[in-house]
Amino acid sequence: MKPIKVGLLGVGNVGGGTFDVLERNQEEIRRRAGRSIEVVAVSARNLERAKTRTGGKVAVVANPMDIVNNPEIDIVVELIGGYDQARELVLKAIENGKHVVTANKALLAVHGNEIFAAAQAKGVMVAFEAAVAGGIPIIKALREGLTANRIDWLAGIINGTTNFILSEMRDKGLDFATVLKQAQELGYAEADPTFDIEGVDAAHKATIMSAIAFGIPVQFDKAHVEGISKLNAVDIRYAEQLGYRIKLLGIAKRAKVNGKEGVELRVHPTLIPSKRLIANVEGAMNAVLVQGDAVGATLYYGKGAGAEPTASAVIADLVDITRLATADPEHRVPHLAFQPNAMTNIEILPMSEVTTSYYLRMNVKDEPGVLADLTRILADAGISIDAMLQKEPADGETRTDIIFLTHQTQEKHVNSAIAKMEALSTVGGSVTKIRLENLS
Numbered sequence: 349m350k351p352i353k354v355g356l357l358g359v360g361n362v363g364g365g366t367f368d369v370l371e372r373n374q375e376e377i378r379r380r381a382g383r384s385i386e387v388v389a390v391s392a393r394n395l396e397r398a399k400t401r402t403g404g405k406v407a408v409v410a411n412p413m414d415i416v417n418n419p420e421i422d423i424v425v426e427l428i429g430g431y432d433q434a435r436e437l438v439l440k441a442i443e444n445g446k447h448v449v450t451a452n453k454a455l456l457a458v459h460g461n462e463i464f465a466a467a468q469a470k471g472v473m474v475a476f477e478a479a480v481a482g483g484i485p486i487i488k489a490l491r492e493g494l495t496a497n498r499i500d501w502l503a504g505i506i507n508g509t510t511n512f513i514l515s516e517m518r519d520k521g522l523d524f525a526t527v528l529k530q531a532q533e534l535g536y537a538e539a540d541p542t543f544d545i546e547g548v549d550a551a552h553k554a555t556i557m558s559a560i561a562f563g564i565p566v567q568f569d570k571a572h573v574e575g576i577s578k579l580n581a582v583d584i585r586y587a588e589q590l591g592y593r594i595k596l597l598g599i600a601k602r603a604k605v606n607g608k609e610g611v612e613l614r615v616h617p618t619l620i621p622s623k624r625l626i627a628n629v630e631g632a633m634n635a636v637l638v639q640g641d642a643v644g645a646t647l648y649y650g651k652g653a654g655a656e657p658t659a660s661a662v663i664a665d666l667v668d669i670t671r672l673a674t675a676d677p678e679h680r681v682p683h684l685a686f687q688p689n690a691m692t693n694i695e696i697l698p699m700s701e702v703t704t705s706y707y708l709r710m711n712v713k714d715e716p717g718v719l720a721d722l723t724r725i726l727a728d729a730g731i732s733i734d735a736m737l738q739k740e741p742a743d744g745e746t747r748t749d750i751i752f753l754t755h756q757t758q759e760k761h762v763n764s765a766i767a768k769m770e771a772l773s774t775v776g777g778s779v780t781k782i783r784l785e786n787l788s
């Protein structure tokens with residue numbers, strides 16, 4: 349069979365890695381795919397660098413539209429990132445009847461509904477394994493391996509950069525800026541690293557997984573997004589003393605509020621019991637825990653960022669498309685796991701309606717009655733306490749830290765209890781709130 353022809357948009361970290369792995373493993377890949385997969389052209393901003401990077405073996409063009417409009421190309425691989433230009437290129441490739449592979453989670457979390465509808469109408473595939481948790485085949489697992497299940501929830505460490513920062517800060521005592529620079533040098537970080545640090549990248553990925561897990565449209569604008577920039581080292585230490593690790597988790601969960609179905613879609617620092625496997629995922633590694641009603645809990649672990657791990661996922665999609673290119677479109681696996689006419693629109697819940705447990709830290713005057721006031725406020729809000737830690741005041745100090753771990757409750761109740769605590773004259777400053785998940 350004649351080779352399937354690929355055009356690469358972008359020869360950066362992932363584009364370069366894809367080129368290398370395709371070349372190195374071309375024979376293995378051909379034996380699996382049944383045809384050779386051949387990169388015939390790449391588009392790059394820096395033409396000379398791209399020529400050197402690809403060893404002068406392929407055409408290098410400046411205008412990515414030249415690839416998208418090239419009738420010889422069967423599959424366009426979008427690895428430039430960003431929203432607008434990537435959207436325009438992907439939609440044009442689809443209009444031209446080309447299949448698309450992309451690692452661009454930002455694009456799919458925001459414009460996915462439009463892109464998948466266009467691909468469906470045209471009968472082409474848009475594959476995106478690399479967009480979520482890099483090299484881990486989590487899209488394949490959710491969409492195919494777990495297809496018998498009603499998925500109850502999933503929770504993942506899905507941003508390598510922030511996990512790397514949290515691990516290095518804890519283990520080596522390095523400061524935030526130094527570790528971020530290392531993550532950038534290692535090719536983990538997004539072009540704009542605030543996307544990593546502020547939880548946006550993890551929310552893009554959680555949004556994509558929520559759509560596949562529950563058969564709902566992608567709705568990034570409804571996700572709750574909180575990163576690690578406001579996380580305090582003291583809370584990492586207290587969490588350890590209480591038997592927990594703090595991780596940036598992306599969570600998608602079915603919930604029922606007043607008898608009505610909803611979906612929780614949230615990214616935030618989270619205390620996880622230290623004994624859980626996922627609590628011990630360190631560095632740029634990712635892990636996703638999925639709870640299905642039939643299978644129970646399954647855990648997927650591996651490299652979530654970096655050139656070749658991500659290339660591994662890009663190429664898996666290229667092989668899938670190569671195998672299925674001649675199949676009737678209606679016989680292929682649907683883009684978002686559910687048939688397009690069988691999607692539902694379960695509401696994404698506002699954060700005030702979310703139910704979870706909490707770590708609350710406050711700095712208080714060390715005097716009689718303070719603890720009673722605090723526990724009264726929690727009791728009045730219907731919040732029960734699971735554990736408490738009270739530190740001895742340092743020598744000569746009259747103030748100390750108190751930490752409560754609560755049982756599950758709705759966020760609105762915790763917020764109103766915190767407002768009452770902060771109004772006490774014995775409580776100084778604001779109360780730190782970090783969510784806690786037992787993941788069992």
Ligand SMILES: NC(=O)c1ccc[n+]([C@@H]2O[C@H](COP(=O)([O-])OP(=O)(O)OC[C@H]3O[C@@H](n4cnc5c(N)ncnc54)[C@H](O)[C@@H]3O)[C@@H](O)[C@H]2O)c1
Nearest residue numbers: 358359360361362391392393427428429451452653654658
């Ligand atoms: N780096 C990772 O570990 C990783 C993992 C998973 C997904 N991703 C995603 O993969 C995509 C690429 O990430 P990356 O880390 O390789 O980024 P990168 O910045 O290393 O590479 C992007 C490349 O695209 C080029 N480019 C930008 N606009 C272009 C244009 N108009 N025409 C041609 N080339 C253009 C840039 O010059 C750059 O070389 C992003 O969507 C990113 O979110 C990255």
Ligand SMILES: N[C@@H](CCO)C(=O)O
Nearest residue numbers: 507508509536538653
């Ligand atoms: N910036 C992302 C790349 C992988 O999607 C991360 O750190 O996880």
Ligand code: NA
Nearest residue numbers: 477480482484
């Ligand atoms: Na993946």
